[in-house]
Amino acid sequence: MNVPTPMWKCDKVIPSELDAGHASIEELMSALEAAGWEGRDVFHIQMAIEEAVVNAIEHGNKKNPAKEVHVVFLVNHDSAEMTVTDQGDGFDHENVADPTEEDRLDQPRGRGVLLIRELMSQAQYNSKGNSVWMRKVRSKDEPDAS
Amino acid sequence: MATYRRINVMDNGGVHVVHFVDKKIVDSGTIESLGDELTGLVLNEKKNMLLLNFDSVEFMSSAALNKLISLNKKVKDAAGQLKLCCLRPEIGEVFKITRLDRVFDIRKDEATGLAAFKL
Numbered sequence: 686m687n688v689p690t691p692m693w694k695c696d697k698v699i700p701s702e703l704d705a706g707h708a709s710i711e712e713l714m715s716a717l718e719a720a721g722w723e724g725r726d727v728f729h730i731q732m733a734i735e736e737a738v739v740n741a742i743e744h745g746n747k748k749n750p751a752k753e754v755h756v757v758f759l760v761n762h763d764s765a766e767m768t769v770t771d772q773g774d775g776f777d778h779e780n781v782a783d784p785t786e787e788d789r790l791d792q793p794r795g796r797g798v799l800l801i802r803e804l805m806s807q808a809q810y811n812s813k814g815n816s817v818w819m820r821k822v823r824s825k826d827e828p829d830a831s
Numbered sequence: 832m833a834t835y836r837r838i839n840v841m842d843n844g845g846v847h848v849v850h851f852v853d854k855k856i857v858d859s860g861t862i863e864s865l866g867d868e869l870t871g872l873v874l875n876e877k878k879n880m881l882l883l884n885f886d887s888v889e890f891m892s893s894a895a896l897n898k899l900i901s902l903n904k905k906v907k908d909a910a911g912q913l914k915l916c917c918l919r920p921e922i923g924e925v926f927k928i929t930r931l932d933r934v935f936d937i938r939k940d941e942a943t944g945l946a947a948f949k950l
Contacts, residue, residue, distance in 0.1 A: 728921040785930040793897040
């Protein structure tokens with residue numbers, strides 16, 4: 686089966702520093718804009734990739750300068766895929782406490798996994814929990830009201 | 832009087848309306864400064880009737896949400912009131928997904944936000 690070549694691809698390893706993470710996210714945002722993505726879809730992708738990259742740096746690699754984060758971004762006209770992998774111990778993504786439970790609502794952390802699952806069309810963690818793959822399918826254009 | 836870099840604050844009849852300088856509240860330095868300035872309003876300047884106006888904010892990460900949660904606790908501890916207004920639909924959606932719309936009093940616009948304060 687032939688896999689179509691993405692309009693834009695970024696495959697690189699970044700240090701465990703938030704500035705480097707945000708620089709890579711900005712590259713992705715620029716590529717999405719160049720591919721004609723806009724509005725709510727772009728917001729959703731930015732929110733999800735922000736969670737994934739910051740979690741990889743802060744919680745996965747614990748900002749250890751000896752560890753790196755591998756990001757792969759594929760942008761097409763109709764869909765975008767992002768994979769973020771850290772060198773940490775991973776986490777049990779299937780048993781994360783539900784941050785929307787009444788007694789957890791005012792806890793300051795733990796919303797990343799929820800936001801990624803809700804905002805992306807598909808999201809999947811590897812078994813170790815140190816890599817997340819996300820896919821966003823572009824929303825159909827609103828029908829012309831005229 | 833304190834000088835702020837991340838926010839603008841205006842007194843409107845006893846309610847302090849806070850506008851954000853940054854369109855995108857993302858990087859950790861900005862979020863930390865913002866958190867410090869908002870906390871300073873409550874703890875240092877004793878301004879605990881706060882209406883946060885998000886009309887200029889296009890994006891905010893969950894780290895910024897965490898600062899709001901922390902601020903909400905401090906305002907409650909000070910027997911004050913915290914309300915939010917003018918959230919763009921995408922940011923409002925994040926509050927709904929996380930159910931933080933049950934934690935915060937969110938109003939459509941500044942006028943209804945101001946009217947909701949019990950002074």
